[in-house]
Amino acid sequence: MRLLDGPLLELTMDRLCQQLIENHGLFAETVLVGMQPRGRFFAARIHQRLEHLTGRRIPIGQLDTTFYRDDFRRGAPLKASQTVMPFLIEKKNVVLIDDVLYTGRTIRAALTALGEYGRPTKIELLVLIDRIYSRDQPIQADYVGRSVNTIQSQRVEVAWTEQGAPHDAIWLISPSYPPPGQGAATPSPNPSI
Template identity: 50%
Template sequence: MQAVPILDSKAFGLTVNRLCYQLIEDHDDLRNTVLLGMQPRGVLLARRIRRELGRILAHDEFLYGELDITFHRDDFRQRTLAPSTTQLDLSLEERKVVLIDDVLYTGRSIRAGLDALLSFGRPSAVQLLVLVDRRFERELPIAPDYVGRWVDSIAGQRVSVEWKESEGRDQVLLLTSGAADERETSATDAGHKPTPTRK
């Protein structure tokens, strides 16, 4: 298994910080916007963003929740899945929601997340924030509003997001195995509200 660094610890922190300022630009102090982390790995990013926003804005009055999508996945009956917990003690009716996940790949998990959040009301708007967008592997027409990093990858590769809280270090790696070892890969910084070259 070959591991290519995409974000080291310093770049990881700077990327999360940039995402926070992009949210502030669009949502002011975020007192009226729901930050909704998708279980399991999107929750780690959502918690980090909430903490960083609290530091920047000097308040912690955020509308925040954690969303389990297990029973909304389209592969639910094909394999055994262990459900996580949903922690959302508010209605999403007519609220702005930022759905947060660590990696956007095929788009199927995000579709499940959209289905799951509608159980809590009809938001006025939903935006998507991801740390990494694997932009050339989409299976559904889903595009993020906020992206930390674009990654161009091929079959046989996967993106591993590691967190200080669980793996002991903040970093993002592109893992390659088999025949893909010698293939070229690249990662490109993403700006705010990018226009994907391919969906």
């Protein structure tokens, strides 16, 4: 199922930017931080729009949380991505940006990781898709593109043209309903899902 694409996706990103501008003005004391590995594409889009709308240079970084995750040595090996933080966040407002908020564990790790770059005044979370009722930890987003109610066997796939997708689109993939052109997924144990 397609959650967002085309004009609706553009409209959603515009709205998120307007909400950020309402709270952060000209971004004099605000920095954006995109979450590795997938949130950085969305963060770059938001960053581009905000710079266009405000006419100001806004600092942006990319944060990888692999070394802060709580599932190290508890499952499949973790592969770290690159962290690029060309600024300190001491006394700054930080807007953490990710594409999908699910269990909240990545954001918990990110909050710890951000502490290594100084003590920020405030940290806010902006996500494109919020999978509500799925949280393992008490973490909520401040800015949400779209909230969806999902079950565990479903997954949200975000495809940007920068990653080689034909066009920007966000899909909700159920085990028995693969998106067009993706081939058959593994059959669901429960056909009603």
